């Protein structure tokens with residue numbers, strides 16, 4: 001049994017990182033995908049909508065030449081990340097620079113790999129806004145840079161519903177709440193709640209006001225922004241054929257499952 005969490009004592013960023021993020025796996029995926037495409041190691045990374053910079057912290061730990069710029073408009077997760085994710089890295093942390101800025105601002109150094117994770121770029125609600133963001137990313141990348149963003153879809157992703165996931169050690173339950181969805185505009189109000197074994201609940205620990213985007217349309221907007229290739233990396237399934245195995249490979253054929261997460265990899 002892990003540490004006993006309650007709504008009063010738990011830190012929402014600890015819970016978020018444990019329940020939502022797989023930063024070590026994600027950093028490997030970004031680094032390896034660049035290597036597979038370009039035949040060399042990526043060095044400079046940019047994390048948009050970085051929150052607590054957990055992914056940047058893992059990126060700079062991959063290789064001595066790895067550096068990162070991390071962008072978020074909210075000072076709170078940046079401060080939390082500096083203390084809890086970067087400081088513990090010691091001198092390695094010097095290779096990460098945080099910027100409390102809009103993700104549309106240009107980088108200080110052209111990134112080899114730039115990413116937007118956990119669907120955060122869905123704050124852009126119109127095609128024009130999304131196109132402007134992607135064009136900015138295209139112009140910002142190194143000559144052989146790549147941009148990677150994740151997305152989710154499937155019929156369950158457009159329903160008003162709650163999904164509960166209990167941690168393996170029973171220490172808390174993560175709740176993804178698709179609270180209200182407007183099928184006309186695609187706009188969605190979404191929340192994360194955390195429920196605890198003592199019956200307490202941290203309600204609306206995080207709230208998002210997004211537009212739900214489809215894979216083919218995002219791919220077309222990336223192409224329109226100028227990217228030479230935009231490929232989908234689709235998740236494989238476990239031996240039971242039921243759940244995802246965390247391994248994403250390039251393909252043109254996906255399975256029409258109820259819910260999926262995929263990556264788009266856009267190359268200059």
Ligand SMILES: C[S@@+](CC[C@H](N)C(=O)[O-])C[C@H]1O[C@@H](n2cnc3c(N)ncnc32)[C@H](O)[C@@H]1O
Nearest residue numbers: 049050051071072073074101102103117118120
């Ligand atoms: C869903 S969290 C993502 C956290 C983390 N990157 C992850 O992958 O789990 C979204 C983050 O985007 C930030 N954000 C929202 N609008 C932004 C903007 N225009 N520019 C930069 N950051 C923004 C929020 O402050 C929040 O920390």
